[in-house]
Amino acid sequence: MNSKLKEVALVFFKLGCFAFGGPAAHIAMMEDEIIEKRKWMTRDYFLDLIGTTNLIPGPNSTEMTMHCGYERAGKVGLFVAGIAFIFPATVITALLAYLYVKYGQLPEVEPFIYGIKPAVLAIIAGAILKLGKKAIKSTELIIIGVLVLVVSLLGVNEVVALLAAGVLGMLYFYIKSKTVSNLNSISPLILFLGFNTTIAKVTTLKLFLIFLKVGAILYGSGYVLFAYLDAELVTRGLMTRAELIDAIAIGQFTPGPVLSTSTFIGYQLSGFTGALVATAGIFLPSFLFVLILNPFIPRMQKSRILRYFLDSVNVAAVAVMLAVLIIMAKDTLVEWQGIIIALIATFLTFKTKVSTIWTIVIGAVLGFVLLSITT
Incomplete structure (x- = not known):
């Protein structure tokens, strides 16, 4: 290096x-x-x-x-x-x-x-x-x-x-x-990812796609993130709203981006592998947008x-x-x-x-x- x-x-x-x-x-x-x-x-x-x-x-x-x-x-x-x-x-x-x-x-x-x-x-x-x-x-x-x-x-x-x-x-x-x-x-480049993922169980791929979708369309604060994750996770029965609130709280009081919430949720849903793929999914669009x-x-x-x-x-x-x-x-x-x-x-x-x-x-x-x- x-x-x-x-x-x-x-x-x-x-x-x-x-x-x-x-x-x-x-x-x-x-x-x-x-x-x-x-x-x-x-x-x-x-x-x-x-x-x-x-x-x-x-x-x-x-x-x-x-x-x-x-x-x-x-x-x-x-x-x-x-x-x-x-x-x-x-x-x-x-x-x-x-x-x-x-x-x-x-x-x-x-x-x-x-x-x-x-x-x-x-x-x-x-x-x-x-x-x-x-x-x-x-x-x-x-x-x-x-x-x-x-x-x-x-x-x-x-x-x-x-x-x-x-x-x-x-x-x-x-x-x-x-x-x-x-x-x-200069033609503006707007990327929309629409993964209508119907989840029967939380596989690694589906978890990645959920957080990839959120990362690609997310604007705004932690409250907006809460709304997105509520729609993607709570309404589909993957976690309770109380668990999601705890996850958002973690993102708020740890250093760095509030999107680290994804690591917490990924671990809850699918252990260490889930934490990795959720984190990668939510941040990947940002790397591509900036590039x-x-x-x-x-x-x-x-x-x-x-x-x-x-x-x-x-x-x-x-x-x-x-x-x-x-x-x-x-x-x-x-x-x-x-x-x-x-x-x-x-x-x-x-x-x-x-x-x-x-x-x-x-x-x-x-x-x-x-x-x-x-x-």
Whole structure:
């Protein structure tokens, strides 16, 4: 393995071990590791990757790792980055699945997660500030960002908001420029996999196809994942809803992508082999989507009308991150312990050079200590 591949593997393995808080937090940590520390690419290009990634199915933060790996070390780097990021969550989730199946309950980790949540808020806020400075290039883009923020807070699907912002901005700036360019047409590639699998029993192949289907069409948060898996597994009698809720909870409080839920479910349904095929199935589409999409991004940047589209989507993506921050803050900052941890994390993020990973660790320890002395 050459030096660049080793670097990619180490960076994303480290992120995979500490990336709590969902896609917005994961991307914020990537921005710190890749742009601030290592300068693998410009912040403008990183923004373009975020914008385009938000428009394809699959786990956004995991796909961002693949894009970054591709940029640093080519096609092999794409796979190394994705696997390195997914691996820690998969191993931790598989271990928890084993304990759950054997003992019927989950370990007590809530005090640590309690402290991580407010720390993540400061990390996301720091990334929004830095990315927002690059994304906001005009008054019109500010207006688009504000509109996306409002509709996101009102509950409009983030993909719909991003697409609408991209099209609106593209049309507006094109008309404003009054310049007609010869554009290379890029046909959008949309993949739909429709496996109407009727399950009599859980074979390895059928389990793989279920999770391949979900990975190929999934947009949105863990709640959307819950709905998809509920339809595919609970309604077909493969597991109870209570078991599915426990599986989603595992995905929420382990590091890395929430799709590691698939590892937990796969183990429950078919042991170690089931964990492997479910994990492979749900993540495989993301590797393919990024492999196909990444080479088109430089062409999109060179096209004037698609540049308008990307600029609008980029500012919309920052607005969506801000909406996530506001919603998370509303749910998280309800007790004095959480507020104190958030203030300390904010100081560390904006006034020191402490790594985002250490901010996460400090938040976890503070959560455990503060809850221990008050209960």
